[in-house]
Amino acid sequence: MADTTLTPERILEAAEEVLRRFGPGKATVVDVARVLGVSHGSVYRHFASKTALREAVADRWLDRVHADLPAVTAGTAPAAERLRSWLHTLHGTKRATALDDPELFATYVALVAEASTVIAASLDGLVAQLARIIADGVESGEFAVDDVPRSARxxxxxxxxxxxPTHSAQWADPDIEQQLDAVCDLLLDGLRPR
Amino acid sequence: MADTTLTPERILEAAEEVLRRFGPGKATVVDVARVLGVSHGSVYRHFASKTALREAVADRWLDRVHADLPAVTAGTAPAAERLRSWLHTLHGTKRATALDDPELFATYVALVAEASTVIAASLDGLVAQLARIIADGVESGEFAVDDVPRSARxxxxxxxxxxxPTHSAQWADPDIEQQLDAVCDLLLDGLRPR
Structure with missing residues (x-):
């Protein structure tokens, strides 16, 4: 491949292919350069280090797993309904990903676990979505909350x-969604005015 | 040691000593018999299998970690206060055990993870304590709950x-108790009548 066609996107796709084929220990700059048939210098032009590359792969995977959430957050349904739907969507996508290909799921989870700044940013982004739904509920009078960010967290x-992901072994429980519903009921009651 | 002085209690103490010294792979009937200086037949008279012995050790450890909870459950404080105190007691004991000796904690956690019937019984016992506190709160009018066992779970x-224990790495967070308090606030509000 000519270096001129080498984009960050193409590198990340190759890195995912390496991960899928060889597991979490792989997907270094050298592994990815080999798959692409380019020098590792060419890859370094886009990703300054092995860590930067692996963090970008982790980030991209989390974005994919969380892709359906912003539409739920921004929806027009009542806040209580949106909050429940948001939690079921997050659980459903994670569960499907974990049960569909447990080995690949474990590979990505291991990659994410290395990337503490990616995790922190992802968590903050998810909590910000929850905060937005809760704030909408306070505005509409559905919820009464003193400190929206604290409740969202x-x-x-x-x-x-x-x-x-540390709980993924429990996601095959036949009643896992009923368990989530029971927790949602309690949390939503906790957010409602009295 | 003469076989006549061999009690289940003495065997379990020896098994814990073996675990502490040699890690979770050890503490089989043969290892324990060696430490006690008895034949493994003598140990089998009290524990029918390696599994039975290891389950008994796991059970005993969980009993120790949960020892302070029944007094909180049976206390005379208002139910909301007892529920919060129960959750902080459970967290506090687990956290102290994990941070005090992380390796020994991991050893016991690995042993408990093998013992699915012990885990199920322990979980049911803890949920029953929560149900008792919630039922007390319903009786006193502090709480309004349709299905006490479902809410307890x-x-x-x-x-x-x-x-x-899968979350033990987070228990060193300086604000972990504030996090628990925020969750308690939300759950208690969810149990209160409106």
Whole structure:
């Protein structure tokens, strides 16, 4: 491949192919350059280090797993309905990804676990979406909350069983969605005015 | 040691000593018999299999970690206060155990993970304590809940970040107790009548 056609997008696709084929230990700049048939210098022109490349792959995967959430956040349904739907969407996508190909899921989870700044940014982004839904609910009178960001973070922490990959073994439970519904009921009651 | 002085208690103490010294792969009947200086037949008289012995050790450890909870459950404080105190007690004991000796904690966690019937019984026991506190709150008018066991289980699931060993790496966060308080506030508001 001529170096001139080498884009960050093309490099990231190759890195994902390497990960899929060889597991989380791989997908270094050298591995990816080999798959692309270019020098590793060409890859370094787009990603300054192995860490930068692996973080970009982790980030891209999280973006894909979370792709359906912004539309739920920005929807026009009542806030309570949107909040429940948002949590079920996050759980559903994570569960489908984990159960569909557990080995590839574990590979990406291991990659994400290395990338603490990517994790922190992703978490902040998700909590900001929850905060937006809760703020909408406060405005419409559905919810009464003193501190919206604190409640948003509490909702995120209270649902880790349903979205944190360390719990993926439990996502095959036949009643996992009923468990999430019971937690949603309690959290939504906690947000409502009294 | 004469076989006549061999009690289940003495065997379990020896098994814990073996675990502490040699890690989770050890603590088989043969290892424990060697430490006690008895034949493994003598140990089998009390524990029918390696699995039975390891399950008993796991059970004993969980009993120790959860030892302070029944007094909180049976206390006379208002139900909301007891529920918060129960969750902070569970988190506090788990966190202290994990941070005090992370390697030994990991050893016991690995042992517990093998013992699915022990885990299920322990979880049911903890949820039953939560259900008792919630039922007390319903009786006193502090809480209004349609289905007490369902709410008790939801409270347990909504707090896994603070008691499930898979989250132990987060328990060193300086604001972990404030995180638990934010979740408690939301859950308690969810249980209150409106």
């Amino acid at each position: 509490a909702v995120f922490y209270a649902t880790v069983r349903f979205h944190d | 939801a409270v347990f699931y909504a707090t896994v970040r603070f008691h499930d």
